[in-house]
Amino acid sequence: MVEETHKSSLSELGEDWILSVILNSLKPVQKGRLQIGDDAVELSVNGQIIVSGDMLVASTDVPPGMTHRQTGSKAVVSVVSDFAAKAAQPLFFVVELGLPREMRGNEFLELWSGILETARSFGGEVVAGDTNQAGEVSIGVVGIGYSEAPIPRSGARPGDILAVTGEFGKTYTGLHAALNSNTEEKWRPLLDAVFNPKPRLREGLALGRARLVTASIDSSDGLEACLSELSQWSGVGFRVTDPPIDSVAAEYATTYNLDMFEAIFRGGEEYELVLTIPRESLDDAAAVLRGLGCRLIPIGEATREKSIVAWLDGKRYELSGRGWRHFSSHRI
16 A cells, blocks of 8 residues: 555645645644644744745756755755854744645655755754645745854955865766766765755854854855855955865866866855854864864955955956856856
8 A cells, every 4th residue: 555655646645645744744843822734833932033945946956866855855955054154053944845746655755755854954843834736846945043143244354264164166067977977986976965965054053153253155056156245245355366176076177178167166056154254263263163074264365355356277267246046048
C-alpha cells in the first residue's frame, strides 16, 4: 500500500493526503490558543523580531541533477543565509508550496523531507503554510526569528576591511559542470556547492554576538552585486585587491575556458558572508571564526570614493553591480 502511494501522482492522492503528511510531521512550538493546523499560528519571540523570505522556482533555481530533497533544502537555505548575514537566529518557517499534479507521492515526500530536515538543522520549525497546484515546483519560504543586535548593510565606513567567509567561483563553475553533465570526481566540490549549499549561520551569529562587524550581506546574488548593495547602503566604495579565488574552480575555469572574473564576481548562490570590519577588530573577528573552523578572508577595504574597483591577474575592473537578476537573459 505504501509503495502504491509513493508511485501515485498528487492528482490521484489529493490535497488531503498532502496536508495530512505535512500536519503529521510538524511539532507544536508552544502553548497558545492557535496551534498548528489552525488558520494562523500564534508565536512569541524574544528580542528584535527578524523576518526574511525567499522563493525557489524549479525552472530558474533547480539545475539538472538536483534531487527533490536537495531542492527542498535549498529553498530553506536561501532564507537561513539571510538570517546569517543579519546575525539572527531563525525560529519558525512558513512554507508555501506550488506542486505539479503529475508529481509522484515519493517525490513530494523527498521534497518535504528536505524542507523539514533543513529547517530543524538550523534551529527552526515549520509552523504554517499553504499548498496549491502549479505548473512546476515552486517553494516560498518565510523565516521568523530574533537577533539581539542585527547587522545592517548600512554600517560600513571608509577604512573598514572588506572580508568574506569563503572562496568564490565554486557555484559558477559547478553550475557549468551540472549543465554539461560533467560529473568527474575531481569536480565534485564544485557540484556539491550547487547541490548542497551551506549557509554561514553559526559564523554570522558568532560575529553578531562579538559586535565586530559594521555591515554584512550574504552573497547569494553574486559578489559584485553584494558590493554594490553595501556601497549604496553605506555610502562608501570598495577596493578589492585580493579576490577570493577557489583553487578547484580556477582549475575548472582554465580547463573549460571560462571567464574567472565572471566566476568570482557574478556567479551567485555562494551563500558566503560579505562583511566590513574595523581594521583594529580584524584579528578578533578572525579568531572568532577560527574557533568555528572557518577562515575570515580579507579581500580589500572600504573607501571614501564611491567607485568599486577590483584587480584580478593584474587587470583593473570597474564593478557596476551586475549579478544574478531574474528576468534577464544572461546564462553561463
